[in-house]
Amino acid sequence: EAGVAQSPRYKIIEKRQSVAFWCNPISGHATLYWYQQILGQGPKLLIQFQNNGVVDDSQLPKDRFSAERLKGVDSTLKIQPAKLEDSAVYLCASSSLQGGEQYFGPGTRLTVT
Amino acid sequence: AQSVTQLDSQVPVFEEAPVELRCNYSSSVSVYLFWYVQYPNQGLQLLLKYLSGSTLVKGINGFEAEFNKSQTSFHLRKPSVHISDTAEYFCAVSDRTSTDKLIFGTGTRLQVFP
Numbered sequence: 001e002a003g004v005a006q007s008p009r010y011k012i013i014e015k016r017q018s019v020a021f022w023c024n025p026i027s028g029h030a031t032l033y034w035y036q037q038i039l040g041q042g043p044k045l046l047i048q049f050q051n052n053g054v055v056d057d058s059q060l061p062k063d064r065f066s067a068e069r070l071k072g073v074d075s076t077l078k079i080q081p082a083k084l085e086d087s088a089v090y091l092c093a094s095s096s097l098q099g100g101e102q103y104f105g106p107g108t109r110l111t112v113t
Numbered sequence: 114a115q116s117v118t119q120l121d122s123q124v125p126v127f128e129e130a131p132v133e134l135r136c137n138y139s140s141s142v143s144v145y146l147f148w149y150v151q152y153p154n155q156g157l158q159l160l161l162k163y164l165s166g167s168t169l170v171k172g173i174n175g176f177e178a179e180f181n182k183s184q185t186s187f188h189l190r191k192p193s194v195h196i197s198d199t200a201e202y203f204c205a206v207s208d209r210t211s212t213d214k215l216i217f218g219t220g221t222r223l224q225v226f227p
Contacts, residue, residue: 004156031213042117042203042217043157056214091156095213102215104156 004105018080025094035091115140117218134189136204147205
């Protein structure tokens with residue numbers, strides 16, 4: 001079966017610009033996660049969806065970050081406006097049920113200059 | 114709240130030597146424990162997990178880990194490493210009531226030399 005797909009793989013933008021990342025989870029996986037992985041740190045959960053509803057967005061900086069999963073399948077994560085400290089790898093993961101094993105995509109590496 | 118400490122940021126080792134990557138956790142409630150591996154430019158892959166039962170857990174690629182409740186540790190071991198084991202390894206914890214929320218350590222870079 002195909003894994004979690006993410007695009008783009010790399011993105012370079014200037015601060016104050018906006019950027020969007022796309023994730024397509026494994027087919028049939030109801031739960032989708034977005035993580036932020038800053039260089040030298042472990043991944044940190046930003047937001048979790050169950051189908052098209054938000055389960056946990058407690059660590060999402062809502063003044064600049066937004067995410068949606070309108071049809072309960074693929075998802076987009078947006079940053080507007082970007083700051084230098086947003087430079088990180090953004091990982092998407094999915095699981096077939098809440099609490100199940102999470103399968104990770106390859107990530108999008110964002111550099112903000 | 115839980116936290117994870119990976120004591121070594123880098124571990125260099127020669128091929129075919131044994132290796133141990135250390136992980137300690139802190140939690141006021143019972144937890145599940147995980148080890149993930151991240152190869153360059155790839156996402157994380159689950160190596161093994163401890164949910165309950167035997168404290169010695171075997172995973173993929175010849176890795177194993179032992180849960181030690183009294184020392185709040187979950188160290189990862191492999192008796193003989195290969196060049197292909199070169200990667201970043203992350204220890205993670207979740208509490209048993211919210212198994213989705215993984216708290217990761219800062220990672221240990223395992224570098225295997227020929």
